[in-house]
Amino acid sequence: MPTLFLRLKSGLHRTLALSAALFLLSPAWALQPPAGAVILTISGKVGDTNQAGAAAFDLAMLEALPQRSFTTSTPWYKEPTKFTGPLLRDVLAMAKANGVTLEAxxxxxxxxxxxxxxxxxFDVIVAHRINDQPISVRTKGPLFIIYPFDTTPELKATKYYGRSAWQLKSLKVD
Structure with missing residues (x-):
């Protein structure tokens, strides 16, 4: 392909060809800046940033990722509750996070x-909906890191309940 561009004789054709090559080589997967209010910021060891050295997400960006739902029992609700949101691993992948721990x-x-x-x-999600309704700050929102506690007995333990974080605002990757 590069030799094809070099053989073009017209300056206009060369300019168009160079522009097309740069477009084709630009990372289409780059994290776009948020258009709405930022509700999650991922900092630390992230490979893709879109705002002041961090990966910032608005709700629309999180909703654009594949969504998962599960219903699980929790210590915080009397009845099993349905949670919906992207997998935590997908959110981290968008930021190209690479570390050992997350500080939520x-x-x-x-x-x-x-x-x-x-x-x-585990299929941990960053929930933005509870029982198919947006999560308000008053009801533990706008985001809630939640484990699928009912999927395995191992998850029904204090250490995993303690790793869940409601009213999530940021993650630091170390």
């Missing part, structure tokens, strides 16, 4: 540490 920070400054392996081993 909530709006109320609650912090928890989540091993990166959890995102691969």
């Amino acid at each position: 920070m909530a709006l109320n400054d609650y912090k928890t540490t989540i091993p990166m392996d959890d995102a691969q081993q």
Whole structure:
């Protein structure tokens, strides 16, 4: 293909060819900037940023990822509850996160540490809907890292409940 571009004789053709080549070589998978209010910021060891050295997401960006739903029992709700959102591993992949741990920070400054392996081993989601309704800040939103507790007895443990984070605002990858 490069020799084809070199053989073009007209300056206009060369300019058009160079523009086309740069377009084809540009990363179409690059993280786009958020168009709406930022509800999640991923910092630290991220390979793709879109805002001040971090990967910032608005709700539309999270909704554009493949969505998962599951219903699970939790210590926080009396009845099994349905959660919907993208897999945590998909969100991390969008930011090209590469680390060992995640420090999740909530709006109320609650912090928890989540091993990166959890995102691969379990279908942990970044829920933005509970029982098919958007999660308001008042009801533990706008985002809630939640494990599928009912899928395996191993997850019905204090350590995994403690790794869940409602009112999630940021993740730091270390």
